[in-house]
Amino acid sequence: MLRNFLLTACLALAACGKQAAVSAADLDRPYPPEQGGALVDAMSGEPSGLIAMLAGESAAAAIAANLFNSLLKYDKNLELEGELAKSWEVSKDQKTITFHLKPGMKWADGAALTSADVLFTWKLVTDDNTRTPYGADYKLVLKAETPNPLTFRVTYAQPYAPALDSWAGLQVLPKHLLEGQDINTTPFARHPVGSHYYQLDEWKNGERISLKRNPNATQGQARIDRLVSRFIPDPAAQFLELMADNIDSMGLSPIQYARIFPARPELTRKIAQYKELGNAYTYLGFNLKHKPWDDRRVRLAINYAIDKQELIDGVLLGLGEPIASPYKPGTRWSNPNLKPYPYDPAKAKQLLKEAGFEDHDGDGILDRDGKPLAFEILTNQNKQRELSAVLIQRRLKEIGIDVKIRVLEWASFIGRFIKTGDFDVVVLGWSLGQEPDQFNIWHSSQQDPGKFNFIGYNNPKVDKLLEQGRLELNPDKRMKIYHQFAQQLYDDSPIVYLYAGYGLPAIHKRVKGIDNPAPPAGIGHNSYEWYIPEPLRRTEIAEQ
Amino acid sequence: MIRYLAKRLFWMVPLLVGISLISFLIMHLAPGDITTTEAGFNPKASEESRQKLRKLYHLDEPLLVQYSLWLKRMATLDFGESFAGHQRPVLWEKKDEKGNVTKGMIQEALPITLLINILGLVLIVVAALPLGVISAVYQNRPPDRAITVFVFIGFAVPGFWLALIMMYWLGVVHAWLPISGIHSLGYERMSWLAQGWDVGRHLATPVFISALGGLAGISLFVRNGMLDVLHQDYITTARAKGLPENTVVYRHALRNALLPLITLLGLSIPGLIGGSVIAESLFAIPGMGKLFYDAVLMRDFPVIMGILTIGAALTLIGNLLADIAYAWADPRVRRGVGQ
Numbered sequence: 001m002l003r004n005f006l007l008t009a010c011l012a013l014a015a016c017g018k019q020a021a022v023s024a025a026d027l028d029r030p031y032p033p034e035q036g037g038a039l040v041d042a043m044s045g046e047p048s049g050l051i052a053m054l055a056g057e058s059a060a061a062a063i064a065a066n067l068f069n070s071l072l073k074y075d076k077n078l079e080l081e082g083e084l085a086k087s088w089e090v091s092k093d094q095k096t097i098t099f100h101l102k103p104g105m106k107w108a109d110g111a112a113l114t115s116a117d118v119l120f121t122w123k124l125v126t127d128d129n130t131r132t133p134y135g136a137d138y139k140l141v142l143k144a145e146t147p148n149p150l151t152f153r154v155t156y157a158q159p160y161a162p163a164l165d166s167w168a169g170l171q172v173l174p175k176h177l178l179e180g181q182d183i184n185t186t187p188f189a190r191h192p193v194g195s196h197y198y199q200l201d202e203w204k205n206g207e208r209i210s211l212k213r214n215p216n217a218t219q220g221q222a223r224i225d226r227l228v229s230r231f232i233p234d235p236a237a238q239f240l241e242l243m244a245d246n247i248d249s250m251g252l253s254p255i256q257y258a259r260i261f262p263a264r265p266e267l268t269r270k271i272a273q274y275k276e277l278g279n280a281y282t283y284l285g286f287n288l289k290h291k292p293w294d295d296r297r298v299r300l301a302i303n304y305a306i307d308k309q310e311l312i313d314g315v316l317l318g319l320g321e322p323i324a325s326p327y328k329p330g331t332r333w334s335n336p337n338l339k340p341y342p343y344d345p346a347k348a349k350q351l352l353k354e355a356g357f358e359d360h361d362g363d364g365i366l367d368r369d370g371k372p373l374a375f376e377i378l379t380n381q382n383k384q385r386e387l388s389a390v391l392i393q394r395r396l397k398e399i400g401i402d403v404k405i406r407v408l409e410w411a412s413f414i415g416r417f418i419k420t421g422d423f424d425v426v427v428l429g430w431s432l433g434q435e436p437d438q439f440n441i442w443h444s445s446q447q448d449p450g451k452f453n454f455i456g457y458n459n460p461k462v463d464k465l466l467e468q469g470r471l472e473l474n475p476d477k478r479m480k481i482y483h484q485f486a487q488q489l490y491d492d493s494p495i496v497y498l499y500a501g502y503g504l505p506a507i508h509k510r511v512k513g514i515d516n517p518a519p520p521a522g523i524g525h526n527s528y529e530w531y532i533p534e535p536l537r538r539t540e541i542a543e544q
Numbered sequence: 545m546i547r548y549l550a551k552r553l554f555w556m557v558p559l560l561v562g563i564s565l566i567s568f569l570i571m572h573l574a575p576g577d578i579t580t581t582e583a584g585f586n587p588k589a590s591e592e593s594r595q596k597l598r599k600l601y602h603l604d605e606p607l608l609v610q611y612s613l614w615l616k617r618m619a620t621l622d623f624g625e626s627f628a629g630h631q632r633p634v635l636w637e638k639k640d641e642k643g644n645v646t647k648g649m650i651q652e653a654l655p656i657t658l659l660i661n662i663l664g665l666v667l668i669v670v671a672a673l674p675l676g677v678i679s680a681v682y683q684n685r686p687p688d689r690a691i692t693v694f695v696f697i698g699f700a701v702p703g704f705w706l707a708l709i710m711m712y713w714l715g716v717v718h719a720w721l722p723i724s725g726i727h728s729l730g731y732e733r734m735s736w737l738a739q740g741w742d743v744g745r746h747l748a749t750p751v752f753i754s755a756l757g758g759l760a761g762i763s764l765f766v767r768n769g770m771l772d773v774l775h776q777d778y779i780t781t782a783r784a785k786g787l788p789e790n791t792v793v794y795r796h797a798l799r800n801a802l803l804p805l806i807t808l809l810g811l812s813i814p815g816l817i818g819g820s821v822i823a824e825s826l827f828a829i830p831g832m833g834k835l836f837y838d839a840v841l842m843r844d845f846p847v848i849m850g851i852l853t854i855g856a857a858l859t860l861i862g863n864l865l866a867d868i869a870y871a872w873a874d875p876r877v878r879r880g881v882g883q
Contacts, residue, residue, distance in 0.1 A: 048628040133594060136593065205652050207727060207828075207830060208729075232724055237724045240711050240715060409841070410576075411574065411575060411576030412576060
């Protein structure tokens with residue numbers, strides 16, 4: 001009797017917190033947009049703080065993006081548009097940019113948001129005492145002024161085209177709450193007050209951050225009332241939570257997307273899978289200061305010897321794209337005339353022969369002047385990069401190149417090998433930025449230890465194009481410059497573009513209003529328009 | 545006895561300094577520092593600003609200077625602040641002039657890890673004692689064999705694999721227990737009793753997993769101790785006197801067989817503050833293991849040193865406590881200390 005009672009009590013307690021099962025038909029039915037509900041997602045890391053200019057992690061950026069506004073933002077096609085700014089104009093000499101703010105904007109606490117806040121934020125990010133790694137772009141501003149509360153004007157010593165992107169990246173902070181405080185240690189980082197769709201509700205260290213709708217939002221009202229981000233470091237645990245309906249969304253791995261989901265109808269019944277262009281690409285980079293990588297023919301040979309489609313199929317299970325320029329395919333900066341180098345081992349061998357590499361001693365390995373063509377691929381602990389290196393190793397072996405692979409922990413990799421230039425070939429990634437300027441990565445002046453042209457790329461034509469691109473604020477003229485730049489990179493082949501993987505979000509079908517297929521900016525571009533119809537909502541998070 | 549204690553305590557100080565120096569040097573052998581890990585590969589972050597940060601944290605000074613700076617702070621029991629963006633105090637909460645309290649990182653991570661480890665240890669002892677005694681009493685007979693096979697399976701099964709299987713079976717298939725985390729979403733609005741129940745349900749699997757691995761060691765330890773004692777002459781005497789078998793086993797044999805267990809438990813005190821990285825990552829528990837692992841990957845030196853120092857101090861104290869407990873429990877040792 002007692003045992004029966006206890007058992008029932010256990011089951012009842014176990015069951016509470018779960019909403020009544022919703023049938024597939026209910027989930028797939030169309031619903032009109034309405035306000036309310038909560039969306040629970042999973043993050044693998046916890047932010048160190050919510051002031052984006054200080055916190056480097058992606059988790060901080062993801063949450064701060066729901067709390068703070070910038071002057072400008074990128075639209076669904078990755079073109080710039082105003083956010084806090086209603087409009088902006090560039091002066092004739094291209095040195096001055098004037099932003100006109102939208103009138104009547106407020107912070108979440110009700111105080112007015114004006115150009116003084118923008119000026120204050122600019123002063124913060126350029127202050128030498130601020131522990132931010134991102135000050136460089138803003139220090140180029142010669143003069144920043146606020147002629148009136150709705151106008152913010154910056155003047156540069158010379159035209160600086162990446163400026164517009166930099167103003168889309170600087171989240172404006174409230175002057176009235178931060179003035180006179182040490183930004184590095186301010187409790188504001190953990191109790192932020194912003195101006196975007198959401199405001200902080202609760203932060204439980206190590207567990208979760210909950211956001212609630214900001215009634216004073218500058219960009220209108222979001223439809224979902226609450227966003228909860230749970231910190232679950234392990235991707236397998238995240239997936240189990242998704243299966244058990246404890247979280248609504250997570251980023252899938254290719255295996256989960258292409259193998260596990262299709263095999264489990266109970267998952268596809270309640271969870272929708274999306275595919276969006278990723279924000280990064282993986283490449284194989286040569287140390288151009290070492291022999292034989294200074295020889296273009298050798299680099300091209302390796303490029304021809306690697307089967308990119310094989311990498312995409314093997315590493316990403318087909319969920320990625322080959323690229324031929326360091327820009328997102330389909331956006332204006334990507335040069336449509338460039339096609340990835342095809343897989344052509346015969347041509348690779350031919351090029352190596354021209355460069356003097358042949359198998360003179362008959363051991364199966366090509367050699368030149370008695371030295372075999374052998375090198376080590378370095379990469380960090382990243383499964384996709386490791387797998388790519390293994391597939392590349394095999395293809396290069398087929399044409400007689402002896403490759404070894406070495407996998408390192410990130411900080412050792414950077415500190416011991418990249419900074420010192422002590423490497424032959426690396427497999428790494430760069431982001432596919434929205435801003436085309438890649439001066440820091442490709443300009444010959446950026447080769448000192450700790451700078452980002454660590455492969456030692458030096459092409460005066462590219463240097464010139466990169467300098468021109470920084471001076472030109474007209475998008476159409478800029479586009480031509482960067483198409484030429486991408487063409488030069490393509491011809492020189494200082495790196496082999498391997499692939500750009502897709503982002504693979506999975507979101508519970510209770511969330512409606514998601515663009516599918518995803519535009520270039522990804523599905524998140526209109527997350528404020530997503531909604532959760534009342535009958536489909538979670539019951540364990542009470543409305544407040 | 546008091547002189548002995550004072551002497552032991554006095555010698556702990558140079559020992560601690562030595563341990564911390566070695567830890568400090570080894571920590572700095574790993575290449576990279578906070579500036580290479582935090583925003584280290586973001587092209588928008590300039591090398592100049594990284595140098596600025598390095599200077600701020602004294603990372604540009606020689607190692608011994610850095611160590612003496614650290615030691616100077618430690619002399620006043622100041623564990624400093626994390627290098628990470630949040631700059632939280634490493635050990636204990638701090639109040640700023642406006643009355644905002646920032647909790648210490650170890651202060652928040654330690655209780656949960658302690659709770660899991662103590663529950664795990666209690667579970668181990670509670671399960672291992674009867675298992676060990678039964679094994680010894682039924683030596684080489686089916687109950688002994690079954691128990692040995694069971695504890696060795698528990699010892700050999702990879703914890704993360706079993707954890708995932710249990711999470712799937714208990715959390716997804718049957719939805720009996722939560723999968724990860726330590727609190728449910730509506731925790732704040734629950735009654736006091738329901739809150740305890742909620743935490744208990746969240747901790748059930750992690751505690752079980754952490755106990756299973758330790759069960760084999762302790763139960764075999766108890767078994768062998770019991771076997772030694774059961775073959776002593778005084779046990780034969782006790783049986784010859786006609787005492788009931790239960791009295792012989794539990795009063796005469798078990799008490800003596802427990803002595804070595806004291807040392808074992810004393811040595812496990814420092815282990816109590818160390819969490820398992822794998823279990824904590826899997827169960828999304830913000831404990832010490834995860835804190836330490838993340839700090840190492842981030843090269844967050846103050847946090848690494850803070851945890852190592854506390855661990856070292858606890859190891860030394862645990863040794864001391866074990867010795868004292870031993871002296872208390874065993875008259876022979878007590879006499880040796882007194883001389």
